[in-house]
Amino acid sequence: MAAAAPPPRVMVLPFPAQGHVMPLMALAHLLVQHGIEVEFVNTDFNRDRIIKAGGGEAVPAGINMVSFPDGMGPEGDHAATSASWPARRCSARSRRCVSKKIRWVVADVAMSWVVTVTAGCGVPIALFSLISVGAFVLRMHAPNLIEDGIIHEIGKRHIHAISNAHSTLVEI
Incomplete structure (x- = not known):
């Protein structure tokens, strides 16, 4: 009998602000409920906030938190994400994640530079918009x-x- 195929894997990439991270985390939870594994790419600071806020239920099995430093020290204004977003680091991390057999990328529309990264890897992308219709x-x-x-x-x-x-x- 052949081994079961691994579940599909999706990379989710929110803009690193709470109003963007939490809706995409909710989407990640829904994807996991439907048997899809999620690579959730974020800053270390936001990853720690998600885990602290949600306790054990914040990151269910099936969501792999992939994080990186945001380039600020402990005293830094982590809310000032637009000035500090480490696109180069995230871009390299995204390429590495895509090489892990990611079938699809869901990125915040504010992270539109990811379209270029995924195009080079041949992975389809869906842009997630938080603004009203x-x-x-x-x-x-x-x-x-x-x-x-x-x-x-x-x-x-x-x-x-x-x-x-x-x-x-x-x-x-």
Whole structure:
């Protein structure tokens, strides 16, 4: 009898801020419930916070916490992630994880540089967005709004003033 195939493995890569980490950790829990192994890539600081906050249930079997230093000392402002995110370290770690037969990568949309890393490895990626549908659609259609004259390329905004069933543009 042939050995059972190993379960599929997914790498989850959140932006290192609590409002991004916890929703992706919830997704990781759901993936594990469906028989998928998860490599959860994060900073040492955030890994420790997850474990401390959730006790034994924070990281169930099936989730492998892959972490690295964020480059700050103990006194550092770990909440200032945008300035300190060690993309090079994470990129190297991500490549190493991908080489561990990762079938799919789920990355926070704020970590879009991961698309380049995964493209080089031939692994499909799904970008996870935490913004509302309305904000996402607005972001995706910004070029159309510029083209239609609703907003300027340099950031000036227009408001549609509706009067007598017709619309006029008013510059702010």
